[in-house]
Amino acid sequence: MKPPPFDYAVASDLNEAFALLEADEDAKVIAGGQSLIPLLSLRFASPTLLVDISRIRELRAIRCVGETLSIGALARHSDIETDAAVATYAPLLAAAATWVAHPQIRNRGTFGGAIAHSDSAAEFPAVLLAMGATIVTRSSAGERRTAARDFFGSHFQTSLQHGELVTAVEVPGGDAGTRWGFSEFARRKGDYAIGGAAVHARVDASGTCVAASAGLIAAGPGPTPADDLDLELVGRRVTEDDARRAVDRATQGLTPESNVHGSSEFRRAVIGESLRRALHQAFGLPTVDFRRTSA
Structure with missing residues (x-):
């Protein structure tokens, strides 16, 4: 058409x-x-x-402002994938970027566009939910800062008002106590996700979890936070049993839509397995490699 x-x-x-x-x-x-x-x-x-708005150069910058990483709305997906500051201070974002579509799209697509589109099957909104990011928007009336959880809505809806633009995204910079994990399932690399999860956590010097959050991919009508995940993780040196309980708690109320890729039950199981793998990655727990090998 x-x-x-x-x-x-x-x-x-x-x-x-x-x-x-x-x-x-x-x-x-x-x-x-x-x-x-x-x-x-x-x-x-x-x-x-x-x-x-592609020629507005001031929206392309990626820079550190104190302990915050600010990413301009016109940064390309490929910039997120390769930028040294992102790799250092927000490695979860860099890892997720490699799962966004294909190189041709990553070379053209913009970070702010992906955020404003608010697709539940997209990688970046889930990561921003996990990291507790702030969306910076501007209009002729001035500038607003909105927490990611309050910015994303249902079915490609956001809190953006007419005449307002996403100008940047601010994410907290990581340090030695930061832990993260990312896992996604798609029929082919670059296809829309059947399900996925991004995990962001912090541990203290003893390895005890002091904060944990996650964003889920293709889990609902919009970008979806993993509610109450932290209740099974914070205050513990996280084990496989803790991770399993956290997955059960975070996915028990999910009702992803059935589609050509699978039933709601199947997709919920995929999301749960994605979250389990992301938690195992974040907390250094044993993982299983399901890739096929030659006989």
């Missing part, structure tokens, strides 16, 4: 972008276009105006 007709304008700076968006209630923002263009082609979206 072909997209519906629309006007197109390139914004040279944020003020111009705000003015263009505010002048047209049906305007949408485009940067990398890796999520929006398919929606246009399927006519799931029909804006009257596309505002291209």
